[in-house]
Amino acid sequence: MQNKDLPEPGSIARQVEIGGRLRVFDFDGGMIDGARRVWTLIESDIRAVAEAYWRHWIRCFSDTRTWAPYETEKMIDVGVTFLRNRFLDTAGHAWIESIERSVAAAYAADVPPMALLSMINASDRVALDILLKRVPQGDPELAALIDTLMRLSALETDLTVAIYAEHVAFGNDRQREKLAGEFRDKIVSSVERASHEGSALRGQAQAASGSARGMLGKVSEVAAAAEQSAVAMREAAQTAAGLIRAIEDARAEVEAAAEIATRASAQAGAAVETAGTLSD
Numbered sequence: 001m002q003n004k005d006l007p008e009p010g011s012i013a014r015q016v017e018i019g020g021r022l023r024v025f026d027f028d029g030g031m032i033d034g035a036r037r038v039w040t041l042i043e044s045d046i047r048a049v050a051e052a053y054w055r056h057w058i059r060c061f062s063d064t065r066t067w068a069p070y071e072t073e074k075m076i077d078v079g080v081t082f083l084r085n086r087f088l089d090t091a092g093h094a095w096i097e098s099i100e101r102s103v104a105a106a107y108a109a110d111v112p113p114m115a116l117l118s119m120i121n122a123s124d125r126v127a128l129d130i131l132l133k134r135v136p137q138g139d140p141e142l143a144a145l146i147d148t149l150m151r152l153s154a155l156e157t158d159l160t161v162a163i164y165a166e167h168v169a170f171g172n173d174r175q176r177e178k179l180a181g182e183f184r185d186k187i188v189s190s191v192e193r194a195s196h197e198g199s200a201l202r203g204q205a206q207a208a209s210g211s212a213r214g215m216l217g218k219v220s221e222v223a224a225a226a227e228q229s230a231v232a233m234r235e236a237a238q239t240a241a242g243l244i245r246a247i248e249d250a251r252a253e254v255e256a257a258a259e260i261a262t263r264a265s266a267q268a269g270a271a272v273e274t275a276g277t278l279s280d
Contacts, residue, residue, distance in 0.1 A: 004108050005174035012166045013097040016159065022091060025155045032090055034148030039087035041134040041145070042127055049130070050079025053123035060106075060115040079123075086152065096159060103163045107171075113164040117157055124153040 025031060042049065054075050058067065067075075078098075085095035106116055128149060135142045 005171050006104055006108060007167065007170045009104070010097055010100065012163050013093055013100040016093070016096050016162070018091060018093065018096065021155060021158065025151050025158075030144070031148055031151055034144060035087045035090050035152055037141075038127075038131065038145055038148055038152075039084070042130045045130045046080055046083055047076055049123050049127045050076045050083060052126040053079050053119050056119045056122040057102075060111055060119065061109055083123075086156065090152070090155075096163075099156065099159050100163050103160060103167060107164060107167040113161055116160050116164070120153060120156050120160065124149060 022031070039046075054072065057075075082095055082098040085092060085098070089095065102116065103113075105111075106113070128146065131145055131149065132142075135145060
């Protein structure tokens, strides 16, 4: 059994508009006086009425608590006080406050409202038995007294159901508030977590940006070096082309010199032959 939220003791009873209910149940204006008359007749055996309610209460509650005799007597005393207020001060709030305390205990223990109604029936059945013993069957007052007892029982039933419903509504409201609070807490936690994760991502992005800038710098350096290499290669190619042209020019000069030497050799041979001829 879970702990239930309960309204402030007496707060619901204070809101009960008993006058409006009496206008419904006391439609002939005789219920107040009739209730006092019933009390006069059953007062001497009123503890039996209270005990019937209490015995039924114990049966309806699921706990296995064993009540000591003095505790039972105390609860019967409480019941007698309730009945006195119910019969003698029907328009007052004291007996309504007692109903609220009983309802609060039942609601907290998950005892349904129908169990409370059965307790009312159990005690009023004993009250009726006492009344029938006190008033002869042929007494013309008997019917009015029984009618008064039935109307009081119906009024207590109406109050019990209404007060129980107020406890249920109060508990539901508190439960919704708790769920709403838990939802708000989860939202706040999610937002904070997202904020922290966002900060971490921003830090990672900044680090990545710095790394990218470093890589861009290195790429720029490599590009500059490549450009310098290209310039050097172009210059080397130009130098090689110049060397090739120089070699070609030298080869042409060598070939020309060889041709001149060949012609010179031929001319020298011819001169030798001519000189030999002349010497003959």
